[in-house]
Amino acid sequence: MQTPNLEVNLRSAVRYVLAPALAIVLAIGGLAGALAQTDPLPSWNDGxxxxxxxxxxxxxxxxxxxxxxxxxxxxxxxxxxxxxxxxRPFYFQLAFAIDRVKAMAPEHPDWQTRQPFKALLEKDTKALAATGEKGLLQIMAATHAGMTTDAFASLVRDWLASARHPRFNRHYDSxxxxxxxxxxxxxxxxxxxxxxxxxxxxxxxxxxxxxxxxxxxxxxxxxxxxxxxxxxxxxxxxxxxxxxxxxxxxxxxxxxxxxxxxxxxxxxxxxxxxxxxxxxxxxxxxxxxxxxxxxxxxxxxxxxxxxxxxxxxxxxxxxxxxxxxxxxxxxxxxxxxxxxxxxxxxxxxxx
CATH class of the missing domain: 3.40.50.1000 (HAD superfamily/HAD-like)
Structure with missing residues (x-):
């Protein structure tokens, strides 16, 4: 008979590392049905x-x-x-737009002197905030429009595969x-x-x-x-x-x-x-x-x-x-x- 600690360890292994292999072993041992009845929300504390x-x-x-x-x-x-x-620290779609502005800047030399792009490229958060909603809409329009929906989807997938969160250093979709x-x-x-x-x-x-x-x-x-x-x-x-x-x-x-x-x-x-x-x-x-x-x-x-x-x-x-x-x-x-x-x-x- 398994001890409570061993059962907890088995569940942890299934969740984090060994799920495919253990599923086969436990099925052979006749225990797969028992584990199937375990907590469907293991990351939620009882409450x-x-x-x-x-x-x-x-x-x-x-x-x-x-x-x-x-x-x-x-x-x-x-x-x-x-x-x-x-x-946090801001919506991830905005992070995508900011990275797109940086990538597109060489093709738009006027952005070096035109707001809100100038503030963004210079990392001047105060000046960027001063542009308000109008500035945000300009950034979104410049980075999200003028292309096919397929091309935009490809840009999003490429960004998620490479960009990392500034605090956690993980891909945004992780x-x-x-x-x-x-x-x-x-x-x-x-x-x-x-x-x-x-x-x-x-x-x-x-x-x-x-x-x-x-x-x-x-x-x-x-x-x-x-x-x-x-x-x-x-x-x-x-x-x-x-x-x-x-x-x-x-x-x-x-x-x-x-x-x-x-x-x-x-x-x-x-x-x-x-x-x-x-x-x-x-x-x-x-x-x-x-x-x-x-x-x-x-x-x-x-x-x-x-x-x-x-x-x-x-x-x-x-x-x-x-x-x-x-x-x-x-x-x-x-x-x-x-x-x-x-x-x-x-x-x-x-x-």
Whole structure:
């Protein structure tokens, strides 16, 4: 009979290193079924948030139960920045745009004297901040438009394969939250269809989300710019990204985007900021069993700690709404025993 410590060690080995090999050995030994019944959310500490999730899933999937929801209606929506991956020191799509400006600068000598590009290239954060939203839109237009959607997707994939976070020195797509990866898999194993509903650009997110989250492009809802159909001189059709905004999928835009692109009200939603408030309100306003969750960034050691006074990922009104509505608030420091996926190669997670 295995001791408790040995069982814990076996589970740890399965999670981090030896999953494929141990799965074969345990199957031969007749123990695979036992391990299959182990905790589906191992990176979540036992506590109220974890129990709220598992209890909700049990209720809505119990055939004949009072809260049963048919699989077709088990829609779960997740914000991305700050909910599924880190959003500090600034949104990762902005980091991509900044790196694109640096790469494109030799082809645009006028940027050396023209704002906001001059401030960015000189790392003058004060001058860059002074350009405000107009400056940000100029940067995004210069780095995201005037190319085909295929070319842009290729740039995003190349950037993720090379760029590293300034604090953690890891690829940006390795700074996803391990507990949320487990939650996505757990929901899908129980018949849920998982969607990302984010203020980030949809063309920026779709090239990598299936690989990282298991969420296919057609289940990614985001902000979008105008895309134009064109036919090249050689007769080949293509889609060209233009420097015009079509739809902002943030705040009140999120339930609008859900209605427009998904067509079903979710029964389960997770966010982390005031930008997710309306999505959470829309979710719980439906009939039957409903779940609204918020990731509260409280761990300055393993990640970051911020909420009401933050300019990025501000969590103020949504935190009050969670308290008033009995929503599930996940305290990152207390409720997660892991934050990021473990490193399984020299300095990086498995890609």
């Amino acid at each position: 109220a948030p974890k129990r709220a999730i598992t209890d909700f899933v049990a209720r809505v999937t119990k055939q004949g139960g009072p809260d049963f929801v048919p699989a077709a209606e088990r829609i779960a929506t997740f914000d991305n920045d700050g909910t599924l991956w880190t959003e 700074l996803v939250y391990q507990p949320m990866l487990e939650l996505l898999a757990y929901l899908r194993a129980n018949g849920f269809k998982t969607f990302v509903v984010s203020g980030g650009g949809v063309e920026f997110m779709r090239p990598w989300m299936e690989r990282v989250y298991g969420i296919p492009p057609e289940q990614v809802v985001g902000s979008s710019g105008v895309v134009k159909f064109d036919v090249r001189a050689d007769g080949k059709p293509e889609l060209i990204k233009e420097a015009r905004v079509e739809f902002i999928d943030d705040g009140p835009g999120k339930p609008v985007g859900i209605n427009r692109f998904i067509g079903r009200r979710p029964i389960f939603a997770f966010g982390n900021s005031d930008g997710d408030l309306q999505m959470l309100q829309w979710t719980v306003a439906g009939s039957g069993a409903r779940f609204a969750g918020i990731v509260h960034h409280t761990d300055a050691v393993r990640e970051y700690a911020y909420d009401r006074d933050s300019k990025i990922g501000r969590l103020d009104k949504a935190l009050d709404a969670a308290s008033a509505g009995g929503w599930t608030v996940v305290d990152m420091k207390q409720d997660w025993n892991e934050v990021f996926p473990p490193l399984v190669t020299a300095g990086e997670v498995k890609r």
